[in-house]
Amino acid sequence: MNQTLGRSTIALSYLVLAIGAIIAIFPLALMVVSALKTSAEIVANPLALPSALQWVNFSRAWTDAQLGRSLLNSAEVTGLTVVLICTTCSMAAYALARQATPGWRWISAYLLATTTLPIQLYLFPLYFGYAHLGLIDNVFALSLVYTAIFSPFSIFLLRTYFLAIPREIEEAAIVDGANRWQVFYKVCLPLVSPGILTVAVISGLNTWNEFLISSTFLQSHDAQTAVVRFYTLGGQYSSDWGEIMAAAILIVAPALVFFLLMQRRFIEGMASGSVKG
Amino acid sequence: MPFLLPALVINIVIILIPALLTVAMAFVEWDGVSTPTFVGLDNFRTIFADPVFFSALLNNIKWTLIFLIIPIAMGLVAGSLLLVVRRGRTFFQIVYFLPVIIATVVVARVWQGMIYNPESGLVGWLKLYGVALSDPLANPPTALYAVASVDVWHWWGFLAVIFFAALRQVDMAQIDAAMLDGANFPQLMRYVLLPAIRPTITLMMIMTVIWSFLAFDFVYVLTQGGPAYSSEVLSTLSYRYAFYNYTVGPAAAVALVISFFGLVATVFYVRIQQREGAR
Structure with a gap:
């Protein structure tokens, strides 16, 4: 259709798309520029x-907020959550795709329903339960919460990948003497590895960025994740925006690099979860 | 069943059991320490007697309307224009998606300090040119809209990418036929493209309603529901009841009200799906 649309239509389209790009970039550009200025320059x-690049903002943000420790905490929570989601959700998605379980419709409906619940509906008893069991500040306990919350989306996405595997391949493996677990582990799992990578990328980024749950369950200074530490930094040094923006970049950078490397998988994964053909 | 067990057990322990406990808590009085006592509908009477509850509910409704219109319109415009251009599609998609991948707390601080702040932000820069504005987040009439603007910025790129992905799946033969008939771009949108992706638009609108009643992070970080509760929404009100006032009963009651709206939207969605499946 590009041939038949007039040149002016295409030029106008680029103009509007460029305005959209400026809207998306402008606050981020301000973040980068401000991270390299003194607070006096920002106010002026x-x-x-x-006028001169203030790299010192980055080192101050790093030490003042003890970002190193909190970034490690974030990496630990994210890594654990991704491993838990990839293992539990690929198994569940396989079962739902093969409809091997009686009541699979009800289980799917239940999982769908949990995605519409407010966190406040289960946060308070969960918090009291965790506190009672001494699980506050426990990274593994927190990653279980993330696994529960992000798993319905992951299961539904992975299910579409399992559905695409021809049944003949599985039947051939069973004829060759493989049991159900071997069929799943040795035959199907390698075939859905692109889907697993997509789920890992999306759930990893969601975990890295999450604030409410992390701030509720990791409370001590040494256990806080980077995003929560960043939140408290704003309160402590609220006037020094150069330092705060430098800290923001240090937290965003890993996610950004990851996104740029994986953008195709990311965008396709998000889209395939939401677009109904 | 063994394949489903790990995911299901985690889900039930973390979500279902605590959710059922919250339902029970909505009907008892409990300070977190002593033995809970059954109080019937008292917690609901408490929240219905709280004027903040109704202003928070109204804010959620305003929030829903804003998000049903602005980001969806922006996403549809950008998504369809991406279909028109050939070069730069990937570039624009990546740029539009950038805000989506940035942590809400970081986004909130960037807007707070670099856009809204009357000293260090864009609002302060306008002052250099004689446009004196106060901090939009600190003004009761504007606070909710200032917070919603940040979330719209964070969100619309996701919709642009989703709608573009849906539009790409539209049958090219249909598009070519319309073009041969001499349709211009707005006509193409109205008669071919929008009807073709209607299921995706409907899904996104229902999700928007659900998510609008769950909205929490940006309000909590930017204004904590203030000033004077002017930007309070139901989720921050529920959080305030539980973690500031230590009144778990009313917090649970508000959480049930939020869930009710999510449930209505879900039922609505399932019915629409059934109708479309029947055709």
């Missing part, structure tokens, strides 16, 4: 470029 003119 928030939009001006820095």
Whole structure:
């Protein structure tokens, strides 16, 4: 259709798309520019470029907020959650795709329903339960919460990958003497590895960025994740926006690099979860 | 069944059992320490007597309307224009998606400090040119809209990418036929593209309603529901009852009200799906 649409239509389209891009980029550009300015410069003119690059903002943010420790905590929670989601959800998705379980419709409906519940509906008893069992500040206990919350989406996404596997392949493996577990583990799992990677990327990023649950269940200074530490930094040094923006970049950078490397998988995964053909 | 067991057990322990306990807590009085006592509908009477509950509910409704219109319109415009252009599709998709991948707390602080702040932000820069604005987050009439703007910025790129993905699946023969008939782009949108992706638009609108009643992070980080409860929504009100006032009963009652709206939207969605499946 590009041939038949007039040049002016295409030019106008680029103009509108560019405005959209500027809207998306502008606050992020301000974040980067401000991270390299002194707070006096920011107050004097928030939009001006820095006169000299203040790399010291980054080192101050790193030490003041003890970001190193909190970034490690975030990495630990994220890694554990991704492993838990990939293992439990690929198994569950396989079962739902093969409809091997009686009542699979009800289980799917239940999982769908949990995604519409507010966190406040289960946060308070969960918090009291965790506190009672001494699981506050426990990274593994927190990653179980994330696994529960992110798993319905992951299961539904992985299920579509399992559905695409021809049954003949599985039947051939069974004829060759493989049991159900071997069929899943040795035959199907390698075939859905792109789906597992997509789920790992999306749930990993969601975990890295999550705030409410993390701030509720990891409370001590040494256990906090980077996002929660960043939140408290804003309260402590609320006037020094250069330092705060430097800390913001340090937290965003790993997620951003990850996204740029994986963007195709990311965007396709998000889209395939939501687009109904 | 053994394949489903691990995921299901985690889900039931973390979500279902605590959720059922919350339902029970909505009908008892409990300070977190002593023995809970059954109080019937008292917790609901408490929240219905609290004027903040109704202003929070109204804010959720405003929030829903804002998100049903603005980000969906932005996403549809950007998504369909991506279909028009050939070069730069990937670039624009990546740029639109960037805000989506950034942590809400970081996004909130960037807007707070670099856009809304009357000293260090864009609002302060406007002052250099004689446009004196106060902090939109600190003004009761504007606080909710200021918070919603940040969330719209964070969110619309996701919809643009989703709608573009849906539009790409539209049958090219249909598009070519319309073009041969001399349709211009707005006509193409109205008669071919929008009807073709209607299921995706409907799904996104229902999700928008559900998510709008769950909205929490941006309100909590940017205004904590203030000033003077002007940007309070149901989820922050529930959190306030539980963790600031230590009144778990009313907190549970508000959580049930939020769940009710989610349930209505879900039922609505299932019925629409059944109707479309029947055709």
